[in-house]
Amino acid sequence: MMKLQLLPAALIAILLTSAGCVSKKQYTQLQSNYDTLQNKHRDLNVRFLNSQQELSNANVRNKSLEEQIAAGRQNLASLQAALDKCLTSSGQGNVNISKLVDEINSSNKYIQQLVNSKNKSDSLNMVLTNNLTRSLSREEMKDVDVQVLKGVVYISLSDNMLYKSGSYEISDKANATLTKISKIITDYKDYEVLIEGNTDNVPIKQTNIRNNWDLSALRASSVVQALQTRFNVDPKRLTAAGRGEYNPVADNNTEAGKVKNRRTQIIITPKLDQFMDLIDKAPEKPATAPKQ
Incomplete structure (x- = not known):
């Protein structure tokens, strides 16, 4: 399970140390921002846990459907074998054959219902991807994972695409990529957006950055502020988080693995009612008779 962790306290500490002494007014404002982020963090965690529970339940139901489909097909094969035996046996009457045919037809119908349910579940990811990327051209999609x-x-962007080397400052070349991302975010204006920074396990060597926790949080904050100030994304929808080196997707023992782990993820989460709307919009596949 993905655990969301925010580092507003670390961000405040860095601002204090980098700027020297601050006025009481500035400190009060920073403390207020910290409290606001803490509240958003708690609210986001509650929503995330609720969504995870709903998704877990859906996965259990999906697995059950697969098991029922397999059992139904096995039963159908047994019924078909019994019917074949009846047709070749002179001792069986028409009543038994008719009963077997009815059971086979009923089993076929039940299996088709299960298959349709599973097809609908499998189509959700495709529907959500297509809906959220409809603002991007095919050419633009090459630069966005x-x-x-x-x-x-999950929209994953590598650090060398977004930041100056060893820094949390957004590079000039990142504007084109963030323009594409902002299209997705603004297209679905009611969705929650989490910007999550990730690093490899190499310690950062900067006097004003204590460790990879700080670096990942600062990078996430830079993206959040760029989306807000340059692309007019509503800041109420945005949350900045840093996971440091503790959420790798590849082996940090190789250079290729380190490159993959140095990334910023933009995580777009539908609310539960929006997710259910997407379920209702999942395309139905035309019913076809199962293969015998």
């Missing part, structure tokens, strides 16, 4: 896992959209 979009994945949907259990109803949550």
Whole structure:
């Protein structure tokens, strides 16, 4: 399970140390911002846990459907074998054959219902991906890695695409990429957006950055502020988080793995009622008779 962790306290500490002494008014404002972020953090965690529970239940139901489909097909094969035996046996009457045919037809109908349910579940990720990337052209999609896992959209961007080397400052070349991302975010204005910074396990060597926790949080904050100030994304929808080196997607023992781990993820989460609307919009596949 993905655990959301915010570092507003670390961010405040860095601002204090980098700017020297601050006025009481500035400190009060920073404390107020910290309290606001803490409240948003708690609210986001509650929403995330609720969504995870709903998704977990859906996965259990999906697994059950698969098991029922397999059992139904096995039963159908047994019924078909019994019917074949009846047709070749001169001792069986028409009544038994008719009964077997009815059972086979009923089993076929039940299996089709299960298959339709599973097809609808499997189509959700495709529907969500298509809806959230409809603002991007095919050419633009080459620069943006979009994945949907259990109803949550993950847009992953490498650090060398976004930041200056060893820094949390947004580079000039990142504007084109963030323009594309902002199209997705503004297209679905009611969705929650979490910007999550991630690093490799190499310690940062900067006097004004204590460790990879700080670096990942600062990078996430930079993206949040760029989306707000440059692309007019509503800041109430945005949350900045840093996970340091503790959420790797590849082996940090290789250079290629380190490159993959140095990334910023933009996580777009539908609220529960919006997710249910997407379920209702999932395309139905035309019913076809199961293969015998």
